[in-house]
Amino acid sequence: EDKVVQSPLSLVVHEGDTVTLNCSYEVTNFRSLLWYKQEKKAPTFLFMLTSSGIEKKSGRLSSILDKKELFSILNITATQTGDSAVYLCAVPASKIIFGSGTRLSIRP
Amino acid sequence: SQTIHQWPATLVQPVGSPLSLECTVEGTSNPNLYWYRQAAGRGLQLLFYSVGIGQISSEVPQNLSASRPQDRQFILSSKKLLLSDSGFYLCAWSGRGRGSSEQFFGPGTRLTVL
Numbered sequence: 284e285d286k287v288v289q290s291p292l293s294l295v296v297h298e299g300d301t302v303t304l305n306c307s308y309e310v311t312n313f314r315s316l317l318w319y320k321q322e323k324k325a326p327t328f329l330f331m332l333t334s335s336g337i338e339k340k341s342g343r344l345s346s347i348l349d350k351k352e353l354f355s356i357l358n359i360t361a362t363q364t365g366d367s368a369v370y371l372c373a374v375p376a377s378k379i380i381f382g383s384g385t386r387l388s389i390r391p
Numbered sequence: 392s393q394t395i396h397q398w399p400a401t402l403v404q405p406v407g408s409p410l411s412l413e414c415t416v417e418g419t420s421n422p423n424l425y426w427y428r429q430a431a432g433r434g435l436q437l438l439f440y441s442v443g444i445g446q447i448s449s450e451v452p453q454n455l456s457a458s459r460p461q462d463r464q465f466i467l468s469s470k471k472l473l474l475s476d477s478g479f480y481l482c483a484w485s486g487r488g489r490g491s492s493e494q495f496f497g498p499g500t501r502l503t504v505l
Contacts, residue, residue, distance in 0.1 A: 314485055317493050325496035326435075369434065378450065379425070379485075379494060383434035 285310040289382035306353040306372030393418035399499035410469040414482030422484040424465040
């Protein structure tokens with residue numbers, strides 16, 4: 284059965300810290316892995332990863348995929364209170380499968 | 392550019408009442424369309440997806456149904472709401488073909504069933 288598992292489920296850090304969010308997956312016919320940020324409403328797209336070892340970067344956020352070990356990480360450096368959100372990992376299989384998300388809270 | 396609309400934004404309904412949530416997409420043709428539910432503190436659960444007009448696949452047995460009367464319109468319905476139908480409902484679209492796996496979400500509808 285296809286599945287996507289995210290860890291930790293919840294994380295509280297202080298502003299300025301660096302955090303690493305994890306996503307592991309088991310799917311047949313893997314094509315890509317997606318990261319989303321969800322604040323109060325709809326998820327917003329962050330990254331799509333298709334190749335191992337190639338880092339995608341956007342400002343303080345970066346992500347990388349390891350297709351051999353079947354996981355991805357999302358890094359956020361110098362965190363700010365605006366980074367507080369639920370971060371979702373998703374893998375399109377026969378249908379798109381979402382992890383349960385990591386709730387990140389940044390304390391000032 | 393593509394946009395996706397959902398309405399209403401918030402809805403409070405009594406148990407046993409009917410439901411109709413609408414989703415429309417602009418700026419693209421023949422999209423794949425999806426309905427998700429997100430219960431409080433939980434991940435996204437795929438409810439229905441559609442690859443074309445009148446083509447609906449249901450992912451979980453439930454009290455809800457979906458319809459796609461037009462290419463860019465997706466409707467989520469229920470004849471009689473249950474308390475467990477409360478949640479945040481998200482509509483999403485994706486393109487077709489290779490490299491179109493990312494989904495784009497509408498603003499969502501928060502449904503409370505009392």
